[in-house]
Amino acid sequence: MPLRLGSIRQTAALCSTPRRPLLVTTATCRSRAMATVSGQSFRLAMIQLAAVGDGSDKAANLAHAKEMVAETVKGGKEGRKPDVVVLPEIFNSPYATNMFRKYAERIGWTPETKDSFDVAKTESESIKLLSEAAKEHGVWLIGGSIPELSEDDKVYNSSPTFDKQGNLVAIHRKVHLFDISIPNGITFKESETLTGGDWQTLVDTEHGKIGVGICYDVRFPELAMTAARKGAVAMVYPAAFNLTTGPLHWDLVQRARAIDNQIFVAMCSPARATSGDGYKAWGHSSVWDPMGRCLEQLDEKEGILFADIDLDALKSARAGIPVTVQRRFDVYADVSNVKP
Numbered sequence: 001m002p003l004r005l006g007s008i009r010q011t012a013a014l015c016s017t018p019r020r021p022l023l024v025t026t027a028t029c030r031s032r033a034m035a036t037v038s039g040q041s042f043r044l045a046m047i048q049l050a051a052v053g054d055g056s057d058k059a060a061n062l063a064h065a066k067e068m069v070a071e072t073v074k075g076g077k078e079g080r081k082p083d084v085v086v087l088p089e090i091f092n093s094p095y096a097t098n099m100f101r102k103y104a105e106r107i108g109w110t111p112e113t114k115d116s117f118d119v120a121k122t123e124s125e126s127i128k129l130l131s132e133a134a135k136e137h138g139v140w141l142i143g144g145s146i147p148e149l150s151e152d153d154k155v156y157n158s159s160p161t162f163d164k165q166g167n168l169v170a171i172h173r174k175v176h177l178f179d180i181s182i183p184n185g186i187t188f189k190e191s192e193t194l195t196g197g198d199w200q201t202l203v204d205t206e207h208g209k210i211g212v213g214i215c216y217d218v219r220f221p222e223l224a225m226t227a228a229r230k231g232a233v234a235m236v237y238p239a240a241f242n243l244t245t246g247p248l249h250w251d252l253v254q255r256a257r258a259i260d261n262q263i264f265v266a267m268c269s270p271a272r273a274t275s276g277d278g279y280k281a282w283g284h285s286s287v288w289d290p291m292g293r294c295l296e297q298l299d300e301k302e303g304i305l306f307a308d309i310d311l312d313a314l315k316s317a318r319a320g321i322p323v324t325v326q327r328r329f330d331v332y333a334d335v336s337n338v339k340p
């Protein structure tokens with residue numbers, strides 16, 4: 001009998017790179033499409049956050065996230081403050097299709113109005129809290145994801161990114177909804193209550209462009225490929241795989257996106273719930289380098305992961321295996337459709 005999970009979702013590193021300063025690499029593809037990789041190496045931290053209790057108390061989840069961001073900026077054992085901090089998918093609400101609307105918040109940000117967006121005026125308590133955390137600690141914050149209620153009354157699974165001053169610079173609305181049914185495994189249908197987003201998210205930081213996707217988005221190679229072709233040095237996915245597809249695919253999809261595109265790939269999961277009949281996340285938040293090596297990975301428990309994103313690794317991966325200049329668009333189509 002397939003497990004039906006329509007209703008609820010909710011420290012230790014297993015596998016380790018020195019930092020280097022500025023790098024500018026130019027990669028050319030045969031005939032067209034040039035991607036310029038530039039930026040500074042940086043330290044990434046991901047918080048594998050545990051839901052508080054059964055995950056239903058939004059205020060408690062938010063307070064815990066705030067506490068964990070404050071802990072993370074202390075920089076772990078090495079005491080080195082991260083530049084970019086990431087939270088997991090749907091961290092302020094249970095992960096359940098019938099809960100999203102109840103927990104959804106009006107944010108009021110759109111790509112068109114982003115320059116006039118004022119955090120102080122948003123109705124969203126989660127956005128206010130995350131913005132304050134980013135500003136207080138002076139870090140980039142990819143704020144996991146939260147259910148968002150749009151002006152036209154649709155609900156999205158949305159990942160907000162804040163700069164070091166606390167400005168909300170991007171929102172990625174999960175593009176590919178998690179609708180799957182695996183016999184004797186898991187059935188989940190986000191489209192019961194969610195709408196898919198309709199833009200790609202690339203965040204310009206002083207460290208380089210970072211692409212943001214959410215969980216199931218990782219299964220669509222085109223999203224990562226086009227981000228890389230537009231110059232992204234990393235794809236970061238707040239995520240929450242499950243106990244069926246996690247052991248099979250979690251590592252593989254990240255390695256595949258990393259190797260194919262010669263970029264860093266990171267996925268940040270919630271910690272696995274230890275009780276209750278709610279969604280059980282795979283955990284295992286991890287970071288992979290452009291050669292497909294695991295830089296750091298957690299187990300299933302709550303924890304904080306730190307990884308150095310050394311942009312020289314992009315240069316050497318692309319020099320050693322120069323697929324970026326070996327493509328044969330005279331033989332097959334350039335499906336990325338990214339123009340130089």
Ligand SMILES: O=C(O)CCC(=O)C(=O)O
Nearest residue numbers: 178215216240241242245
């Ligand atoms: O792709 C998968 O196996 C899991 C995806 C997922 O859990 C999600 O999109 O929330």
